[in-house]
Amino acid sequence: MAEALATISQVQDRGMIQIRADLAQAGDAIAEAAGLALPEQGRITTDGNRSLGWMSPDELLLVLPLAETAEALAVLQDALATEHALVLDVSDMRAMFRIQGARALDVLAKLCPADLAAMPDDGLRRTRAAQAACGIWREPGGYALIGFRSVADYLRAILAGAAAPGTGLDPR
Amino acid sequence: MLTLTCPYCGIAAEETELQPGGEAHLKRFGPGSSDAEFEAYLFARRNPKGVHFERWRHAYGCGKWFMAARDTATLQVYGTYKAQTPFPTPEIVAAIQHRHPQWRPDFDATSPTPTSAPEGLTQ
Amino acid sequence: MTQTGPFRLPRGGRLIDRAYQLPFRFDGRQMRGVAGDTLASALLANGQLMMGRSFKYHRPRGPIASGAEEPNALLGLGQGGRFEPNQRATTTPLVGGMVTASQNAWPSLNADIGAVNNWLYRFFPAGFYYKTFMHPRPFWKHVFEPIIRRSAGLGKAPTEADPDKYEQAYAHVDVVVVGGGIAGLTAARDAGRDGKSVWLVEQTPHFGGRTPTDHADGQSRVDALLAELRGMENVTLRRATQATGLYDHGYLLVRESLADHDPNAGIPRQRLWRIRAGHVVVATGALERPLSFAGNDVPGVMLASALRDYIDLYGVAPGRRIVVVTNNDDAYRTALAALDAGLKVVAVIDARSTADGALPAAVRARGLRVLTGSAIAGIKGGHAVEAVKICAHSGSGQVTETVDADCVAMSGGWSPVVHLWSHCGGKLNWSDAQTMFAPDPSRPPTGADGNAMASCAGAAAGDLLAAELTGAQAESALMPVWVMPAHATRKMKFKMWLDFQNDVKVSDVELAAQEGYHSVEHTKRYTTLGMATDQGKVSNINGLAVLSKALNQPIPATGTTTFRPPYTPLTLGAIAAEARGETFLPLRKTPMHGWHEAQGAFFEPVGHWRRPYCYPKGGESHGDAVAREIRAVRASVGTLDASTLGKIIVKGPDAGKFLDMMYTGMMSSLPIGKCRYGLICNENGFLIDDGVAARLSDDTWLVHTTTGGAERMHGHFEDWLQCEWWDWKVWTANVTEQWAQVAVVGPKARMLLERLGGMDLSAEALPFMGWAEGQVAGIPARVYRISFSGELSFEVAVPANRGLELWEKLHEAGRDLDVTPYGTEAMHVMRAEKGFIMIGDETDGTVIPQDLGMSWAISKKKSDYIGKRAQERSHMTDPGRWKLVGLESLDGRVLPDGVYAVDEGVNANGQRKVQGRVTSTYLSPTLDRPIAMGLVRHGPQRMGEVLEFPAGGQDSYKARIVDPVFYDKEGSRANG
Known part of the structure; x- marks a missing residue:
């Protein structure tokens, strides 16, 4: 056969962070904090072992090595502290x-x-x-x-x- | 089985990826409304043979609610547009009239939005 | 060539390979066919003309067709779980070792007792069942219905599970051409040349359709097209692939046979393609119509094209002495094919007064008798044709001559196969010249863009000859013949079959018309014309022509019945595909699911989740296990896997305002670090979900929903946020599965958690209805001090990947405390002991919070919330609404769930009035007596009253109205 x-x-070794924000307003901050270009509608940008996917007009998903998740979460939360944004660890x-x-x-x-x-x-x-x-x-x-x-x-x-x-x- | 294009993500989704949500452009009536208004808001629904405006959610997708202008008899889709649209857009109206030149909207697109935010909420 | 049957011709057979012989069994008899045979051609080659019996009269039947339209030759195929009834012998490829059986005959095909119906045909007219079994009424249930049920249905349903695999697949194609005949091949080539992605699907295992058989250079024309198509990368050709239905917006269902009847292939038996087609070309050809003459159902009478096929495609002669009867030129091809195969053609009987086309001329040139203006008056023979009685077509059946024959090839003209075109709304035109309904290109089925989503090509479009593609010479006109001879007697019409499978005759349709059935749809149902498994493919046009004549109206005025998918029956296996067994549903499992399984948990479905109902030990009954779990929790400590509880994050400057709209209570005022129980109603005011919300920060709440409510409530939130208050700044996220959650419950719960260490869980640090963040057993955790059991209780949430670790550590650390895992039933009983409501038990979509004595959970300060206006309606504020109370069984028996309390008097229907019902009922292990809750009219004002609950028959229960809180009324235990 x-x-x-x-x-x-x-x-099992990938972490995921959900980001909800007004992408037009917070997009640059997210891109910088995530270390990836902001994806267009329906796309995912990848650089090395990180990817940033477009999930909806106000939602992104950062996929990265599990070990880097906690730090990335803190960096993103920091970067978006003054925005109306939601950053969550959804790895599990x-x-x-x-x-x-x-x-x-x-x-x-x-x-x-x-x-x-x-x-x-x-x-x-x-x-x-x-x-x-x-x-x-x-x-x-x-x-x-x-x-x-x-x-x-x-x-x-x-x-x-x-x-x-x-x-x-x-x-x- | 229908296909509708989600105006948020541009995906032509098929019906199994969508969740239907009934008639679009309903105006909410809350406390203070008359019994007749409230009854109509809750229960009175158009059931046209022909042009119909309805709500759909891209459930197996971006999760957004959107509106579809559709012919219930021929299943022609005149267009889809975002849920945050108080009335069918001029493009939708034009697409409908392209097929049905006699069709006239029964809404006044120049009036204030049909949505209502509750007032006097105690925070 | 006797090895493959006495009726196999010495030469010919375009599709067979005589080198490969295939043994098979029919009704226990061993037979042989060859590779390329259908079951029908193999049976015919073995001289087995009779293949079944009709449904109503049990008449002997042989095949009349060679394809999907076959109404008669239906067999039971396979054995055990692979047995399938009603399989068409004409489309079933012969597979070595096949086991087949005839149907609808007992004790045997040749000596069938049910055939007595055949002698009683005068007593089984159209509408027989409607007329006969009406009176006396009691007979229906006890006599008629059992008899009818026993004789109803063709073929036997298999009794074992189908062991075969099936799959589905999706495809997105610019142009799908249905039908691999010359018109389909040409359409596919044209679309392919345009650079479109093209699929061509052909129901049989061979391309070419009728062209190679019917036209001299047909095979080379087909081969040339195939060669070009096979060279096109954008074209996909699929054989043995049946388009079964065309649906909205170009959705086309197509069944591909992968290993039909070949269980050893090790691959799925069939694949159901779900295609989105930009455009569908219907090139499905045409089907030949039978002629309605007396005895047209005797085995050996078949369609002229079918006889041609058996000779040309399979090298089989169903008979040696052939009579051709026709109203058109095409059938003359059969006479020529039979001659070429060395068979005797006794005569061609042509109803037309002249037959002077090229084909009749060619037949005459071969020295055959052509009897114009003639008809068949009757067939001699029962199980097979013995002789043909000939008469003038214009008369009433006076026999002029009887000729010996064993096979009659009949042709009443052709009908385009318009099913797919019509499935989705394509309209038809009647053609008087060709006596057929053909697609009207100006009224096509339309797609999402409002334009045609299908078109027809070749014979399916009404171009029966497709001369441009086949090179066929023009033929002379046919003559409409709906009854043969034209003035046949009533007695003859009793023997003229329209629907062969369901035994509907010309006489039945005429009777229906006479009795007032003028609509073709009504006539269909009254006579069962076209309602058999073949869906009337060969009978419908003849039937409605007879009806039109009886009603004295033109055929288009009668119209057709509705064409509905599927074109040929679809197996349930293909529809289910992977959705069976373990993958029937996406079962949801918590991170601790494996542990529960290892402990022998008995699971119950909650939505798609499987939750432990209880953990029986040894031979313990479920009831005993539940009681043990409850006692352990109340005495010491237990753990509940609460991971399934919905968890939704709500964040933003307007989150408080938003939650105040979603919940009946006030969530915006909840202090950070605290929890609050809340109720969610729909806009109709009815309670739809409940749960505890925790305020995580200034702008963030985490709200818990019921297990079944997580997706629904998240959707509910998003609906209002997206469609009503889209200017409010609120984000939501359903994080249900991010967290494993364990309820650690019981007087020793704190002791157990403190052993794991990491957090101060003292009453001071974490009071009741508070939450705290920290570590438990070295795992990051949020601990909610909430209780659904009335006990001291901590709900510990940890990242899902560490849920099992926490669970195991709890059980390890609490061994000496008798830490007990408990299931949903123990949870239910404990909450009922405390008088807590359960969504789905105390609520049923008609219950408002006020009914449940929960006005305390409704904010009086808020001007609005979802459901508020609805709850102001007069019926909702009616003091007579049924309200929540406790119920105490008087005799110590547990009240049945859902029983109603009767009231004095009867209603308009003479039924006892009711005044309440039981919503939850259990035996409380804690109190060692039954407890129950219910909704009762004026309930809370009627404490101490006794209600009666009839429970069917003489059985009746009595219960006293009491407070719904049965245990720890002061609530001191949770505050420990």
Whole structure:
């Protein structure tokens, strides 16, 4: 039997910080504090091991090494102290998966109604994977998918199921 | 199954990514309103065959509520616009009239916003 | 070639590979087919013409078609969990080792007892059930219904779970072409040349449709198109892929067969594609119509195109002596194909007075008899055609000649397959010249932009010949023939089948018209025409033509019934896909879920969460476990996994003002460091959620919701913030899952937490309804001094990733204190002992806080909050509303949940009046007696009164109205 369409692995070493603010007003301060360019609508900017994703017109998600989270949180809170802004450590409430391999897109196409093939290279798409909310962006060699921690088992199971060997989406 | 474009994030979301929220542009009536006003606010809803303005939330997405102008019979979407819009925008009205030249808005877009902030809240 | 059946022709068979023989079983008999066969072609090759029995009369039936429209040849496939009823033999690819069985026949296909209905056909007319089983009324329930239920339904439902896997996939495509015939291939090529992303889906395993069979150079035309398409990177071709329905905004459902009937393939059986198509080209071809002559359902009578297919595609001859009967030129192709295959063609019977087109000329040139102006008067034979009686078409059936034959190929013309076009609102026009409904391009189904989202091509568009693509020569006009012969007798019409599967005949439709069923939709339901599993693909036009004639109106005035998806039945497995077993729902698990599982917790669903209901030890019953847990908590200390409680951050300069609008109570005045219980109502005034809010800082609150309410309340907050008060400066965030939360509860709770160290949790440092931040057992924590049990209680929130660590440390440190994990049921009982309400028990969407004696939680100072105006309505302020009380069972039995207290008198319907109901009821282990709460009219003013609660039959309970707080009325325990 052929190999799985993609390798599914859960990522445990990433921290996440949710930022809610008026991006037009506080964008520069956030970018500076996060050390990343402010993403455009629907995009995610990446530099080294940090990414800053556009979640909504007033929400960003900073993804970074878990060990750097506490300090980044303090820096951001400091930078936004005079703004009407909310900066929260949300590392623990998320489950993150990597879908790696040449057929990673097939795996996601079985679960997500979003047109991920058309997503720009630096796109971030919030959608659902089967019945669970998720966010997806590209990483070298595949995709990153984040969802809620309580449904991590569900996400792992549906991703593994969708990646079952011999189930590529090419015409037969 | 509908697709609607979220005006906040530009995503053409399908119905399973959205949460419906009923009729748009309702004016809230709170304490001090008459029984008739309050009853209409809570219960009286249009049910047109044709042009309709409704609320949708991009639930599996950016989480924002937005408005859609839609034809309930043909399912044509005349446009979507942000929830913080007191009345359908001139672009929406134009899109509707492009399809239905006889259609006239039944709202007065020059009047104050239909939303009401409660007054005299004790802090 | 007897190995693959006596009816296999020595040559031919475009789709089969004779080198690969495939054994299979039919009704226990071992048979052989070849690779490329359908089940129907393999059965025919083995001489098995009769494949089933009709639904109502149990008439012997063979296949009349070679494709998806087949109404007769429905088989049960597979065994055990893989058994599937009603599978079309004509579209099921033969797989080696297949086990198949006929349906609707007992004890056997050849000797079926139900066929007695066939002799009684005069007593089973249209509407038989409606007319017969009306009286006497009691007979319905005890006699008629059981009999009908036993005989209802075609095929048997499988009894075991389906072991196969299914999956779904999404696709976003510019143009989807449905149908891989020559029109579809051409449309795909054209769209492909335009650079669009194109899918072409074909229901069969082969491209080309009818063209290779029907046209001399058809195969090469198809091959040329395929070669070009296969060279286009933007074009995807999918075979064995059935478009089943077209829905709003270009949403197209397509089922791809991956390993149908091949359980060893190790891959999903089917894949359901959910496609968003920019445009759909409906190139689904056309279906041939049967002719309505007496005996047109006898096995061996089939569509002319089907006979052609069996000969050309599979090298099978369903008969040796063939009669062709037609009203058009196309059927002459069948005569030629039969001749080419070396079969005897007895005659071509043509209802038209002349047949002088190129095809009839070619047939005559081969020396065949062509009988124009003729018709079939009847068929001799029951289980198979033996002879054909011929008459003049213009007459009433006077037999002029009887010819020996074993197969009749009939053609009544063709109907475009307009299903997909019509599913989403495309309109049709009637063509008198071609006697068919064809798509009206000026009234297409429209999409989100208001423009056409589908178009039709080739035969589906009404261009039956598609001469431009096939190179076909023009044919002469057909003649409408709806009943054959034109003046057939009533007796003949009793044997003219319209709907073969459901046994609806010309006589039934005429009877319906006579009885006043003028609407085609009513006639359909009265006669069951078109209601079988084939959904009337071959019967509908014939049926409504007969109805129109009976009503003496043109066919377009009668119109068609509604075309509804799916085009062919869809398996439930494909609809469910991954949503079964462990992944049926996204089950939500707390960070301590694994620990609970290891302890043998019994879980209960709360929303999508699974929460421990109790932790039974050894052989303990759930009730005993709950009682033990409660006693342990009240005596010493217990822990509850409260991680599921909703936690929402509300922050901003206007956060206080906003929360005052959301809650009935005052949240803006809550001091930093304190907690306050609050109620949330909807705009209708009804209580929808409750929980404790904590003020974290000047501009930040953390509000707790119920377990089931977290997403709902967060959505509720966001709705008001985004859509009503968007100028208020407030951010919200649902951080429910960021925190693991443990309620440490009981008189020794503080002692236990102090052993873990890190925080001053003394009554002075952290008084009741206060919260503090610090460390517990070296883990960053927020501790809320709140109580839902009435005991000394600390809710400890730590980052979710460290929840299990905290939980385990608590259990390690408290071993000598008998620290006991307790579940939701113990929590429920303890809160009821304290008279605390539970959303969903004391509330049901019609209860306002005032009903629950909770006016204390409603601020009198606020001019507004969500629900305030509603609570001012006369019905809400009515003193007669049912209000919360405690209920004390008089005889020591626990009151049943939900029972009603009866009042004097009866209502307008003669039912006893009621005056209250039980909302929560338990056996209290703490008090060792039953306790209950309920809503009772004027309840709080009626302390001491006894109410009666009938509980069905003679059983009745009595309970006294008491204070709802059963335990520790002073509340001293929580203040410890």
